[in-house]
Amino acid sequence: MLADCHPKLLHALIQKYSISSAVQGSGGGGAGNSLVETTTRGPHFDAAASKNVTALLGKTAYLNCRVKNLANRTVSWVRHRDVHLLTVGRYTYTSDQRFRAIHQSHSEDWTLQIKYPQHRDSGVYECQVSSTPHLSHFIHLTVIEPDTEIVGGPELFIDRGSTINLTCVVRHSPEPPAYIFWNHNDAIISYSSSRGGVSVATERGETSRSVLLIQKARPSDSGNYQCNPSNARPANVTVHVLNGEHPEAMQHGGNQRMGPSLGVLAFIAYVLLAYS
Template sequence: MANGNIQSNNPTREIVLCAQSKITNSGNSLTETTTRGPYFDAGSSKNVSALLGKTAYLNCRVKNLGNRTMSPQVSWVRHRDVHLLTVGRYTYTSDQRFRAIHQPNSEDWTLQIKYPQHRDTGVYECQISSTPHLSHFIYLTVVEPDTEIVGGPELFIDRGSTINLTCVVRNSPEPPAYIFWNHNEGIISYMSSRGGVSVSTERGETSRSVLLMQNAKPSDSGSYQCNPSNAKPANVTVHVLNGEHPEAMQHGGNQRMGPSLGALAFISYVLLAYC
């Protein structure tokens, strides 16, 4: 019976010891969490590209900052002129394009830049006012997408051949949502009675749109424009030749005729006779 009593009491004792162990471990864990200072999320971005004139957002994620009154502050500093831009949720610059964004209980501290210009390109520092202070650097690049129609600004096409125009969009932070084609300021309709019109578009770091118009006619001559959704348009002038020579067209249809070889020889003879 005694042995039975001892065996029946042991499980209770083990439960108590286990509970005490969990309390101790949880206390140690809590102490470690509260004593460890703030730190940056390792996955935070270090390079940001922004479109010229479009709002840019620089974000750093701070872990374990705490909510106490004396918690360290998060600031944004521009390295170009070592200018303090924000502290906490407050903006410390007269440039109204800059704004501090932070939601309560959020780990994200964001610097908003409205209408970024090329001069805004450079290093920005997200800084925690701990001891020693901690820094996370982000390099902002302000880019202006470049649009080009390959082979422009003028293209000469033989009548009956295929008009093949390729539009290339470079330096865009994101692919354009769409690329429209215009002919003489009117949107090209792929369902028009003309027929033979097709467009294929590839979106990526460099986006391309190819316009094909089969069986070119003189009425297809004119100005063609490529219109990306997030970049300036590009233009090209297409001439559909009806047996003309491109050189003649470039001179308004009138070729400039120089003196004949016979005339040059006569002039040379006269000059030599008087020398």
């Protein structure tokens, strides 16, 4: 009887019978079990592609949620702080225009975009699938502001003829700054100027450092120095190049020496009085 069938119909029947036999005859294991799992497992999250996010203050943040086997279900984003529905599918359901739903056709990624994130945006966001019962994956957003410091500031006192050693440290940045510029009295420092003896060394990493060296300090080197990282606020220090004066803080050849503390001075005075 099968021989009387149309060739295309016969081929389809054979394929259908073969697949059904493989599934039914697989029992509790083997390749057939993998086939059943693949075809019957419902929507689930890819945790490796849906991680917590650390974002820079004011720089666009992207929270990604990857859902496999979504079928005809919908993905939504909810902010836990106020249980506010932000997006449903590709549509944004909030009047805050900083939030936007992003999804490309045939993609498993459902992304929540947050423009100009502020500290108050830090917290838990829920990626929710409209299954029964609904599925949830939680992503924590941390909005940070990198911290910039010039070691030894805000004022440094330098002996004339010694080396000015300024170290700028950038902390709490999710990525190293692309560049760190140095300014002197609002003008960018040129390392190839006729002044000579000016160099800089920069090390980028979890904590980035930039060291500015100015040899044979002269009075014209006094003034305001500013460290400008590309992804953080600048830091300032005022440098005084002196001729023999000895203020409370003095840097010699790049090392800072602090004057004696009040406690030490009081102890010296007590000893002198006791033995006078």
